[in-house]
Amino acid sequence: MSARRHDRPSTVRVQVCDGCCCGTERKHPGVDHAGIRSRIAAAAEHAGGHVRIVGCVDECSRSNVVIVRPAGRASARAWIGGVLDGRVVEALCEWIRNGATSPAPPEIEPLIFTRTAGTDAAPTPTPVELRVSP
């Protein structure tokens, strides 16, 4: 398989951070973290993509962090912080359900950030067990 083919996944891919801050009741009490993960997983599955739950991606100040790679554009990652409330989650899920190939919806656009830890090259998250089901 060529590197070029690797650069063009046919489906949306999503990484949901679930490390020391993201997804924790300690930092974000009262947030339905399991529900958020499940909704994102269902949206990705609807689009024929998949979700990986990963360990800390070194952007804890922006938790909860989700990284979206649009269908067909592996090198175009959107790093999204503050995925905490229902309005944001719904907009994010709708975007993912459509492959994230269109511009990010207005609820998501202000939450997209340029990675500050290290470079904005490919993230090096540590995969952890998948705990969501669509």
Ligand code: FES
């Ligand atoms: S726990 Fe998500 S960025 Fe650190």
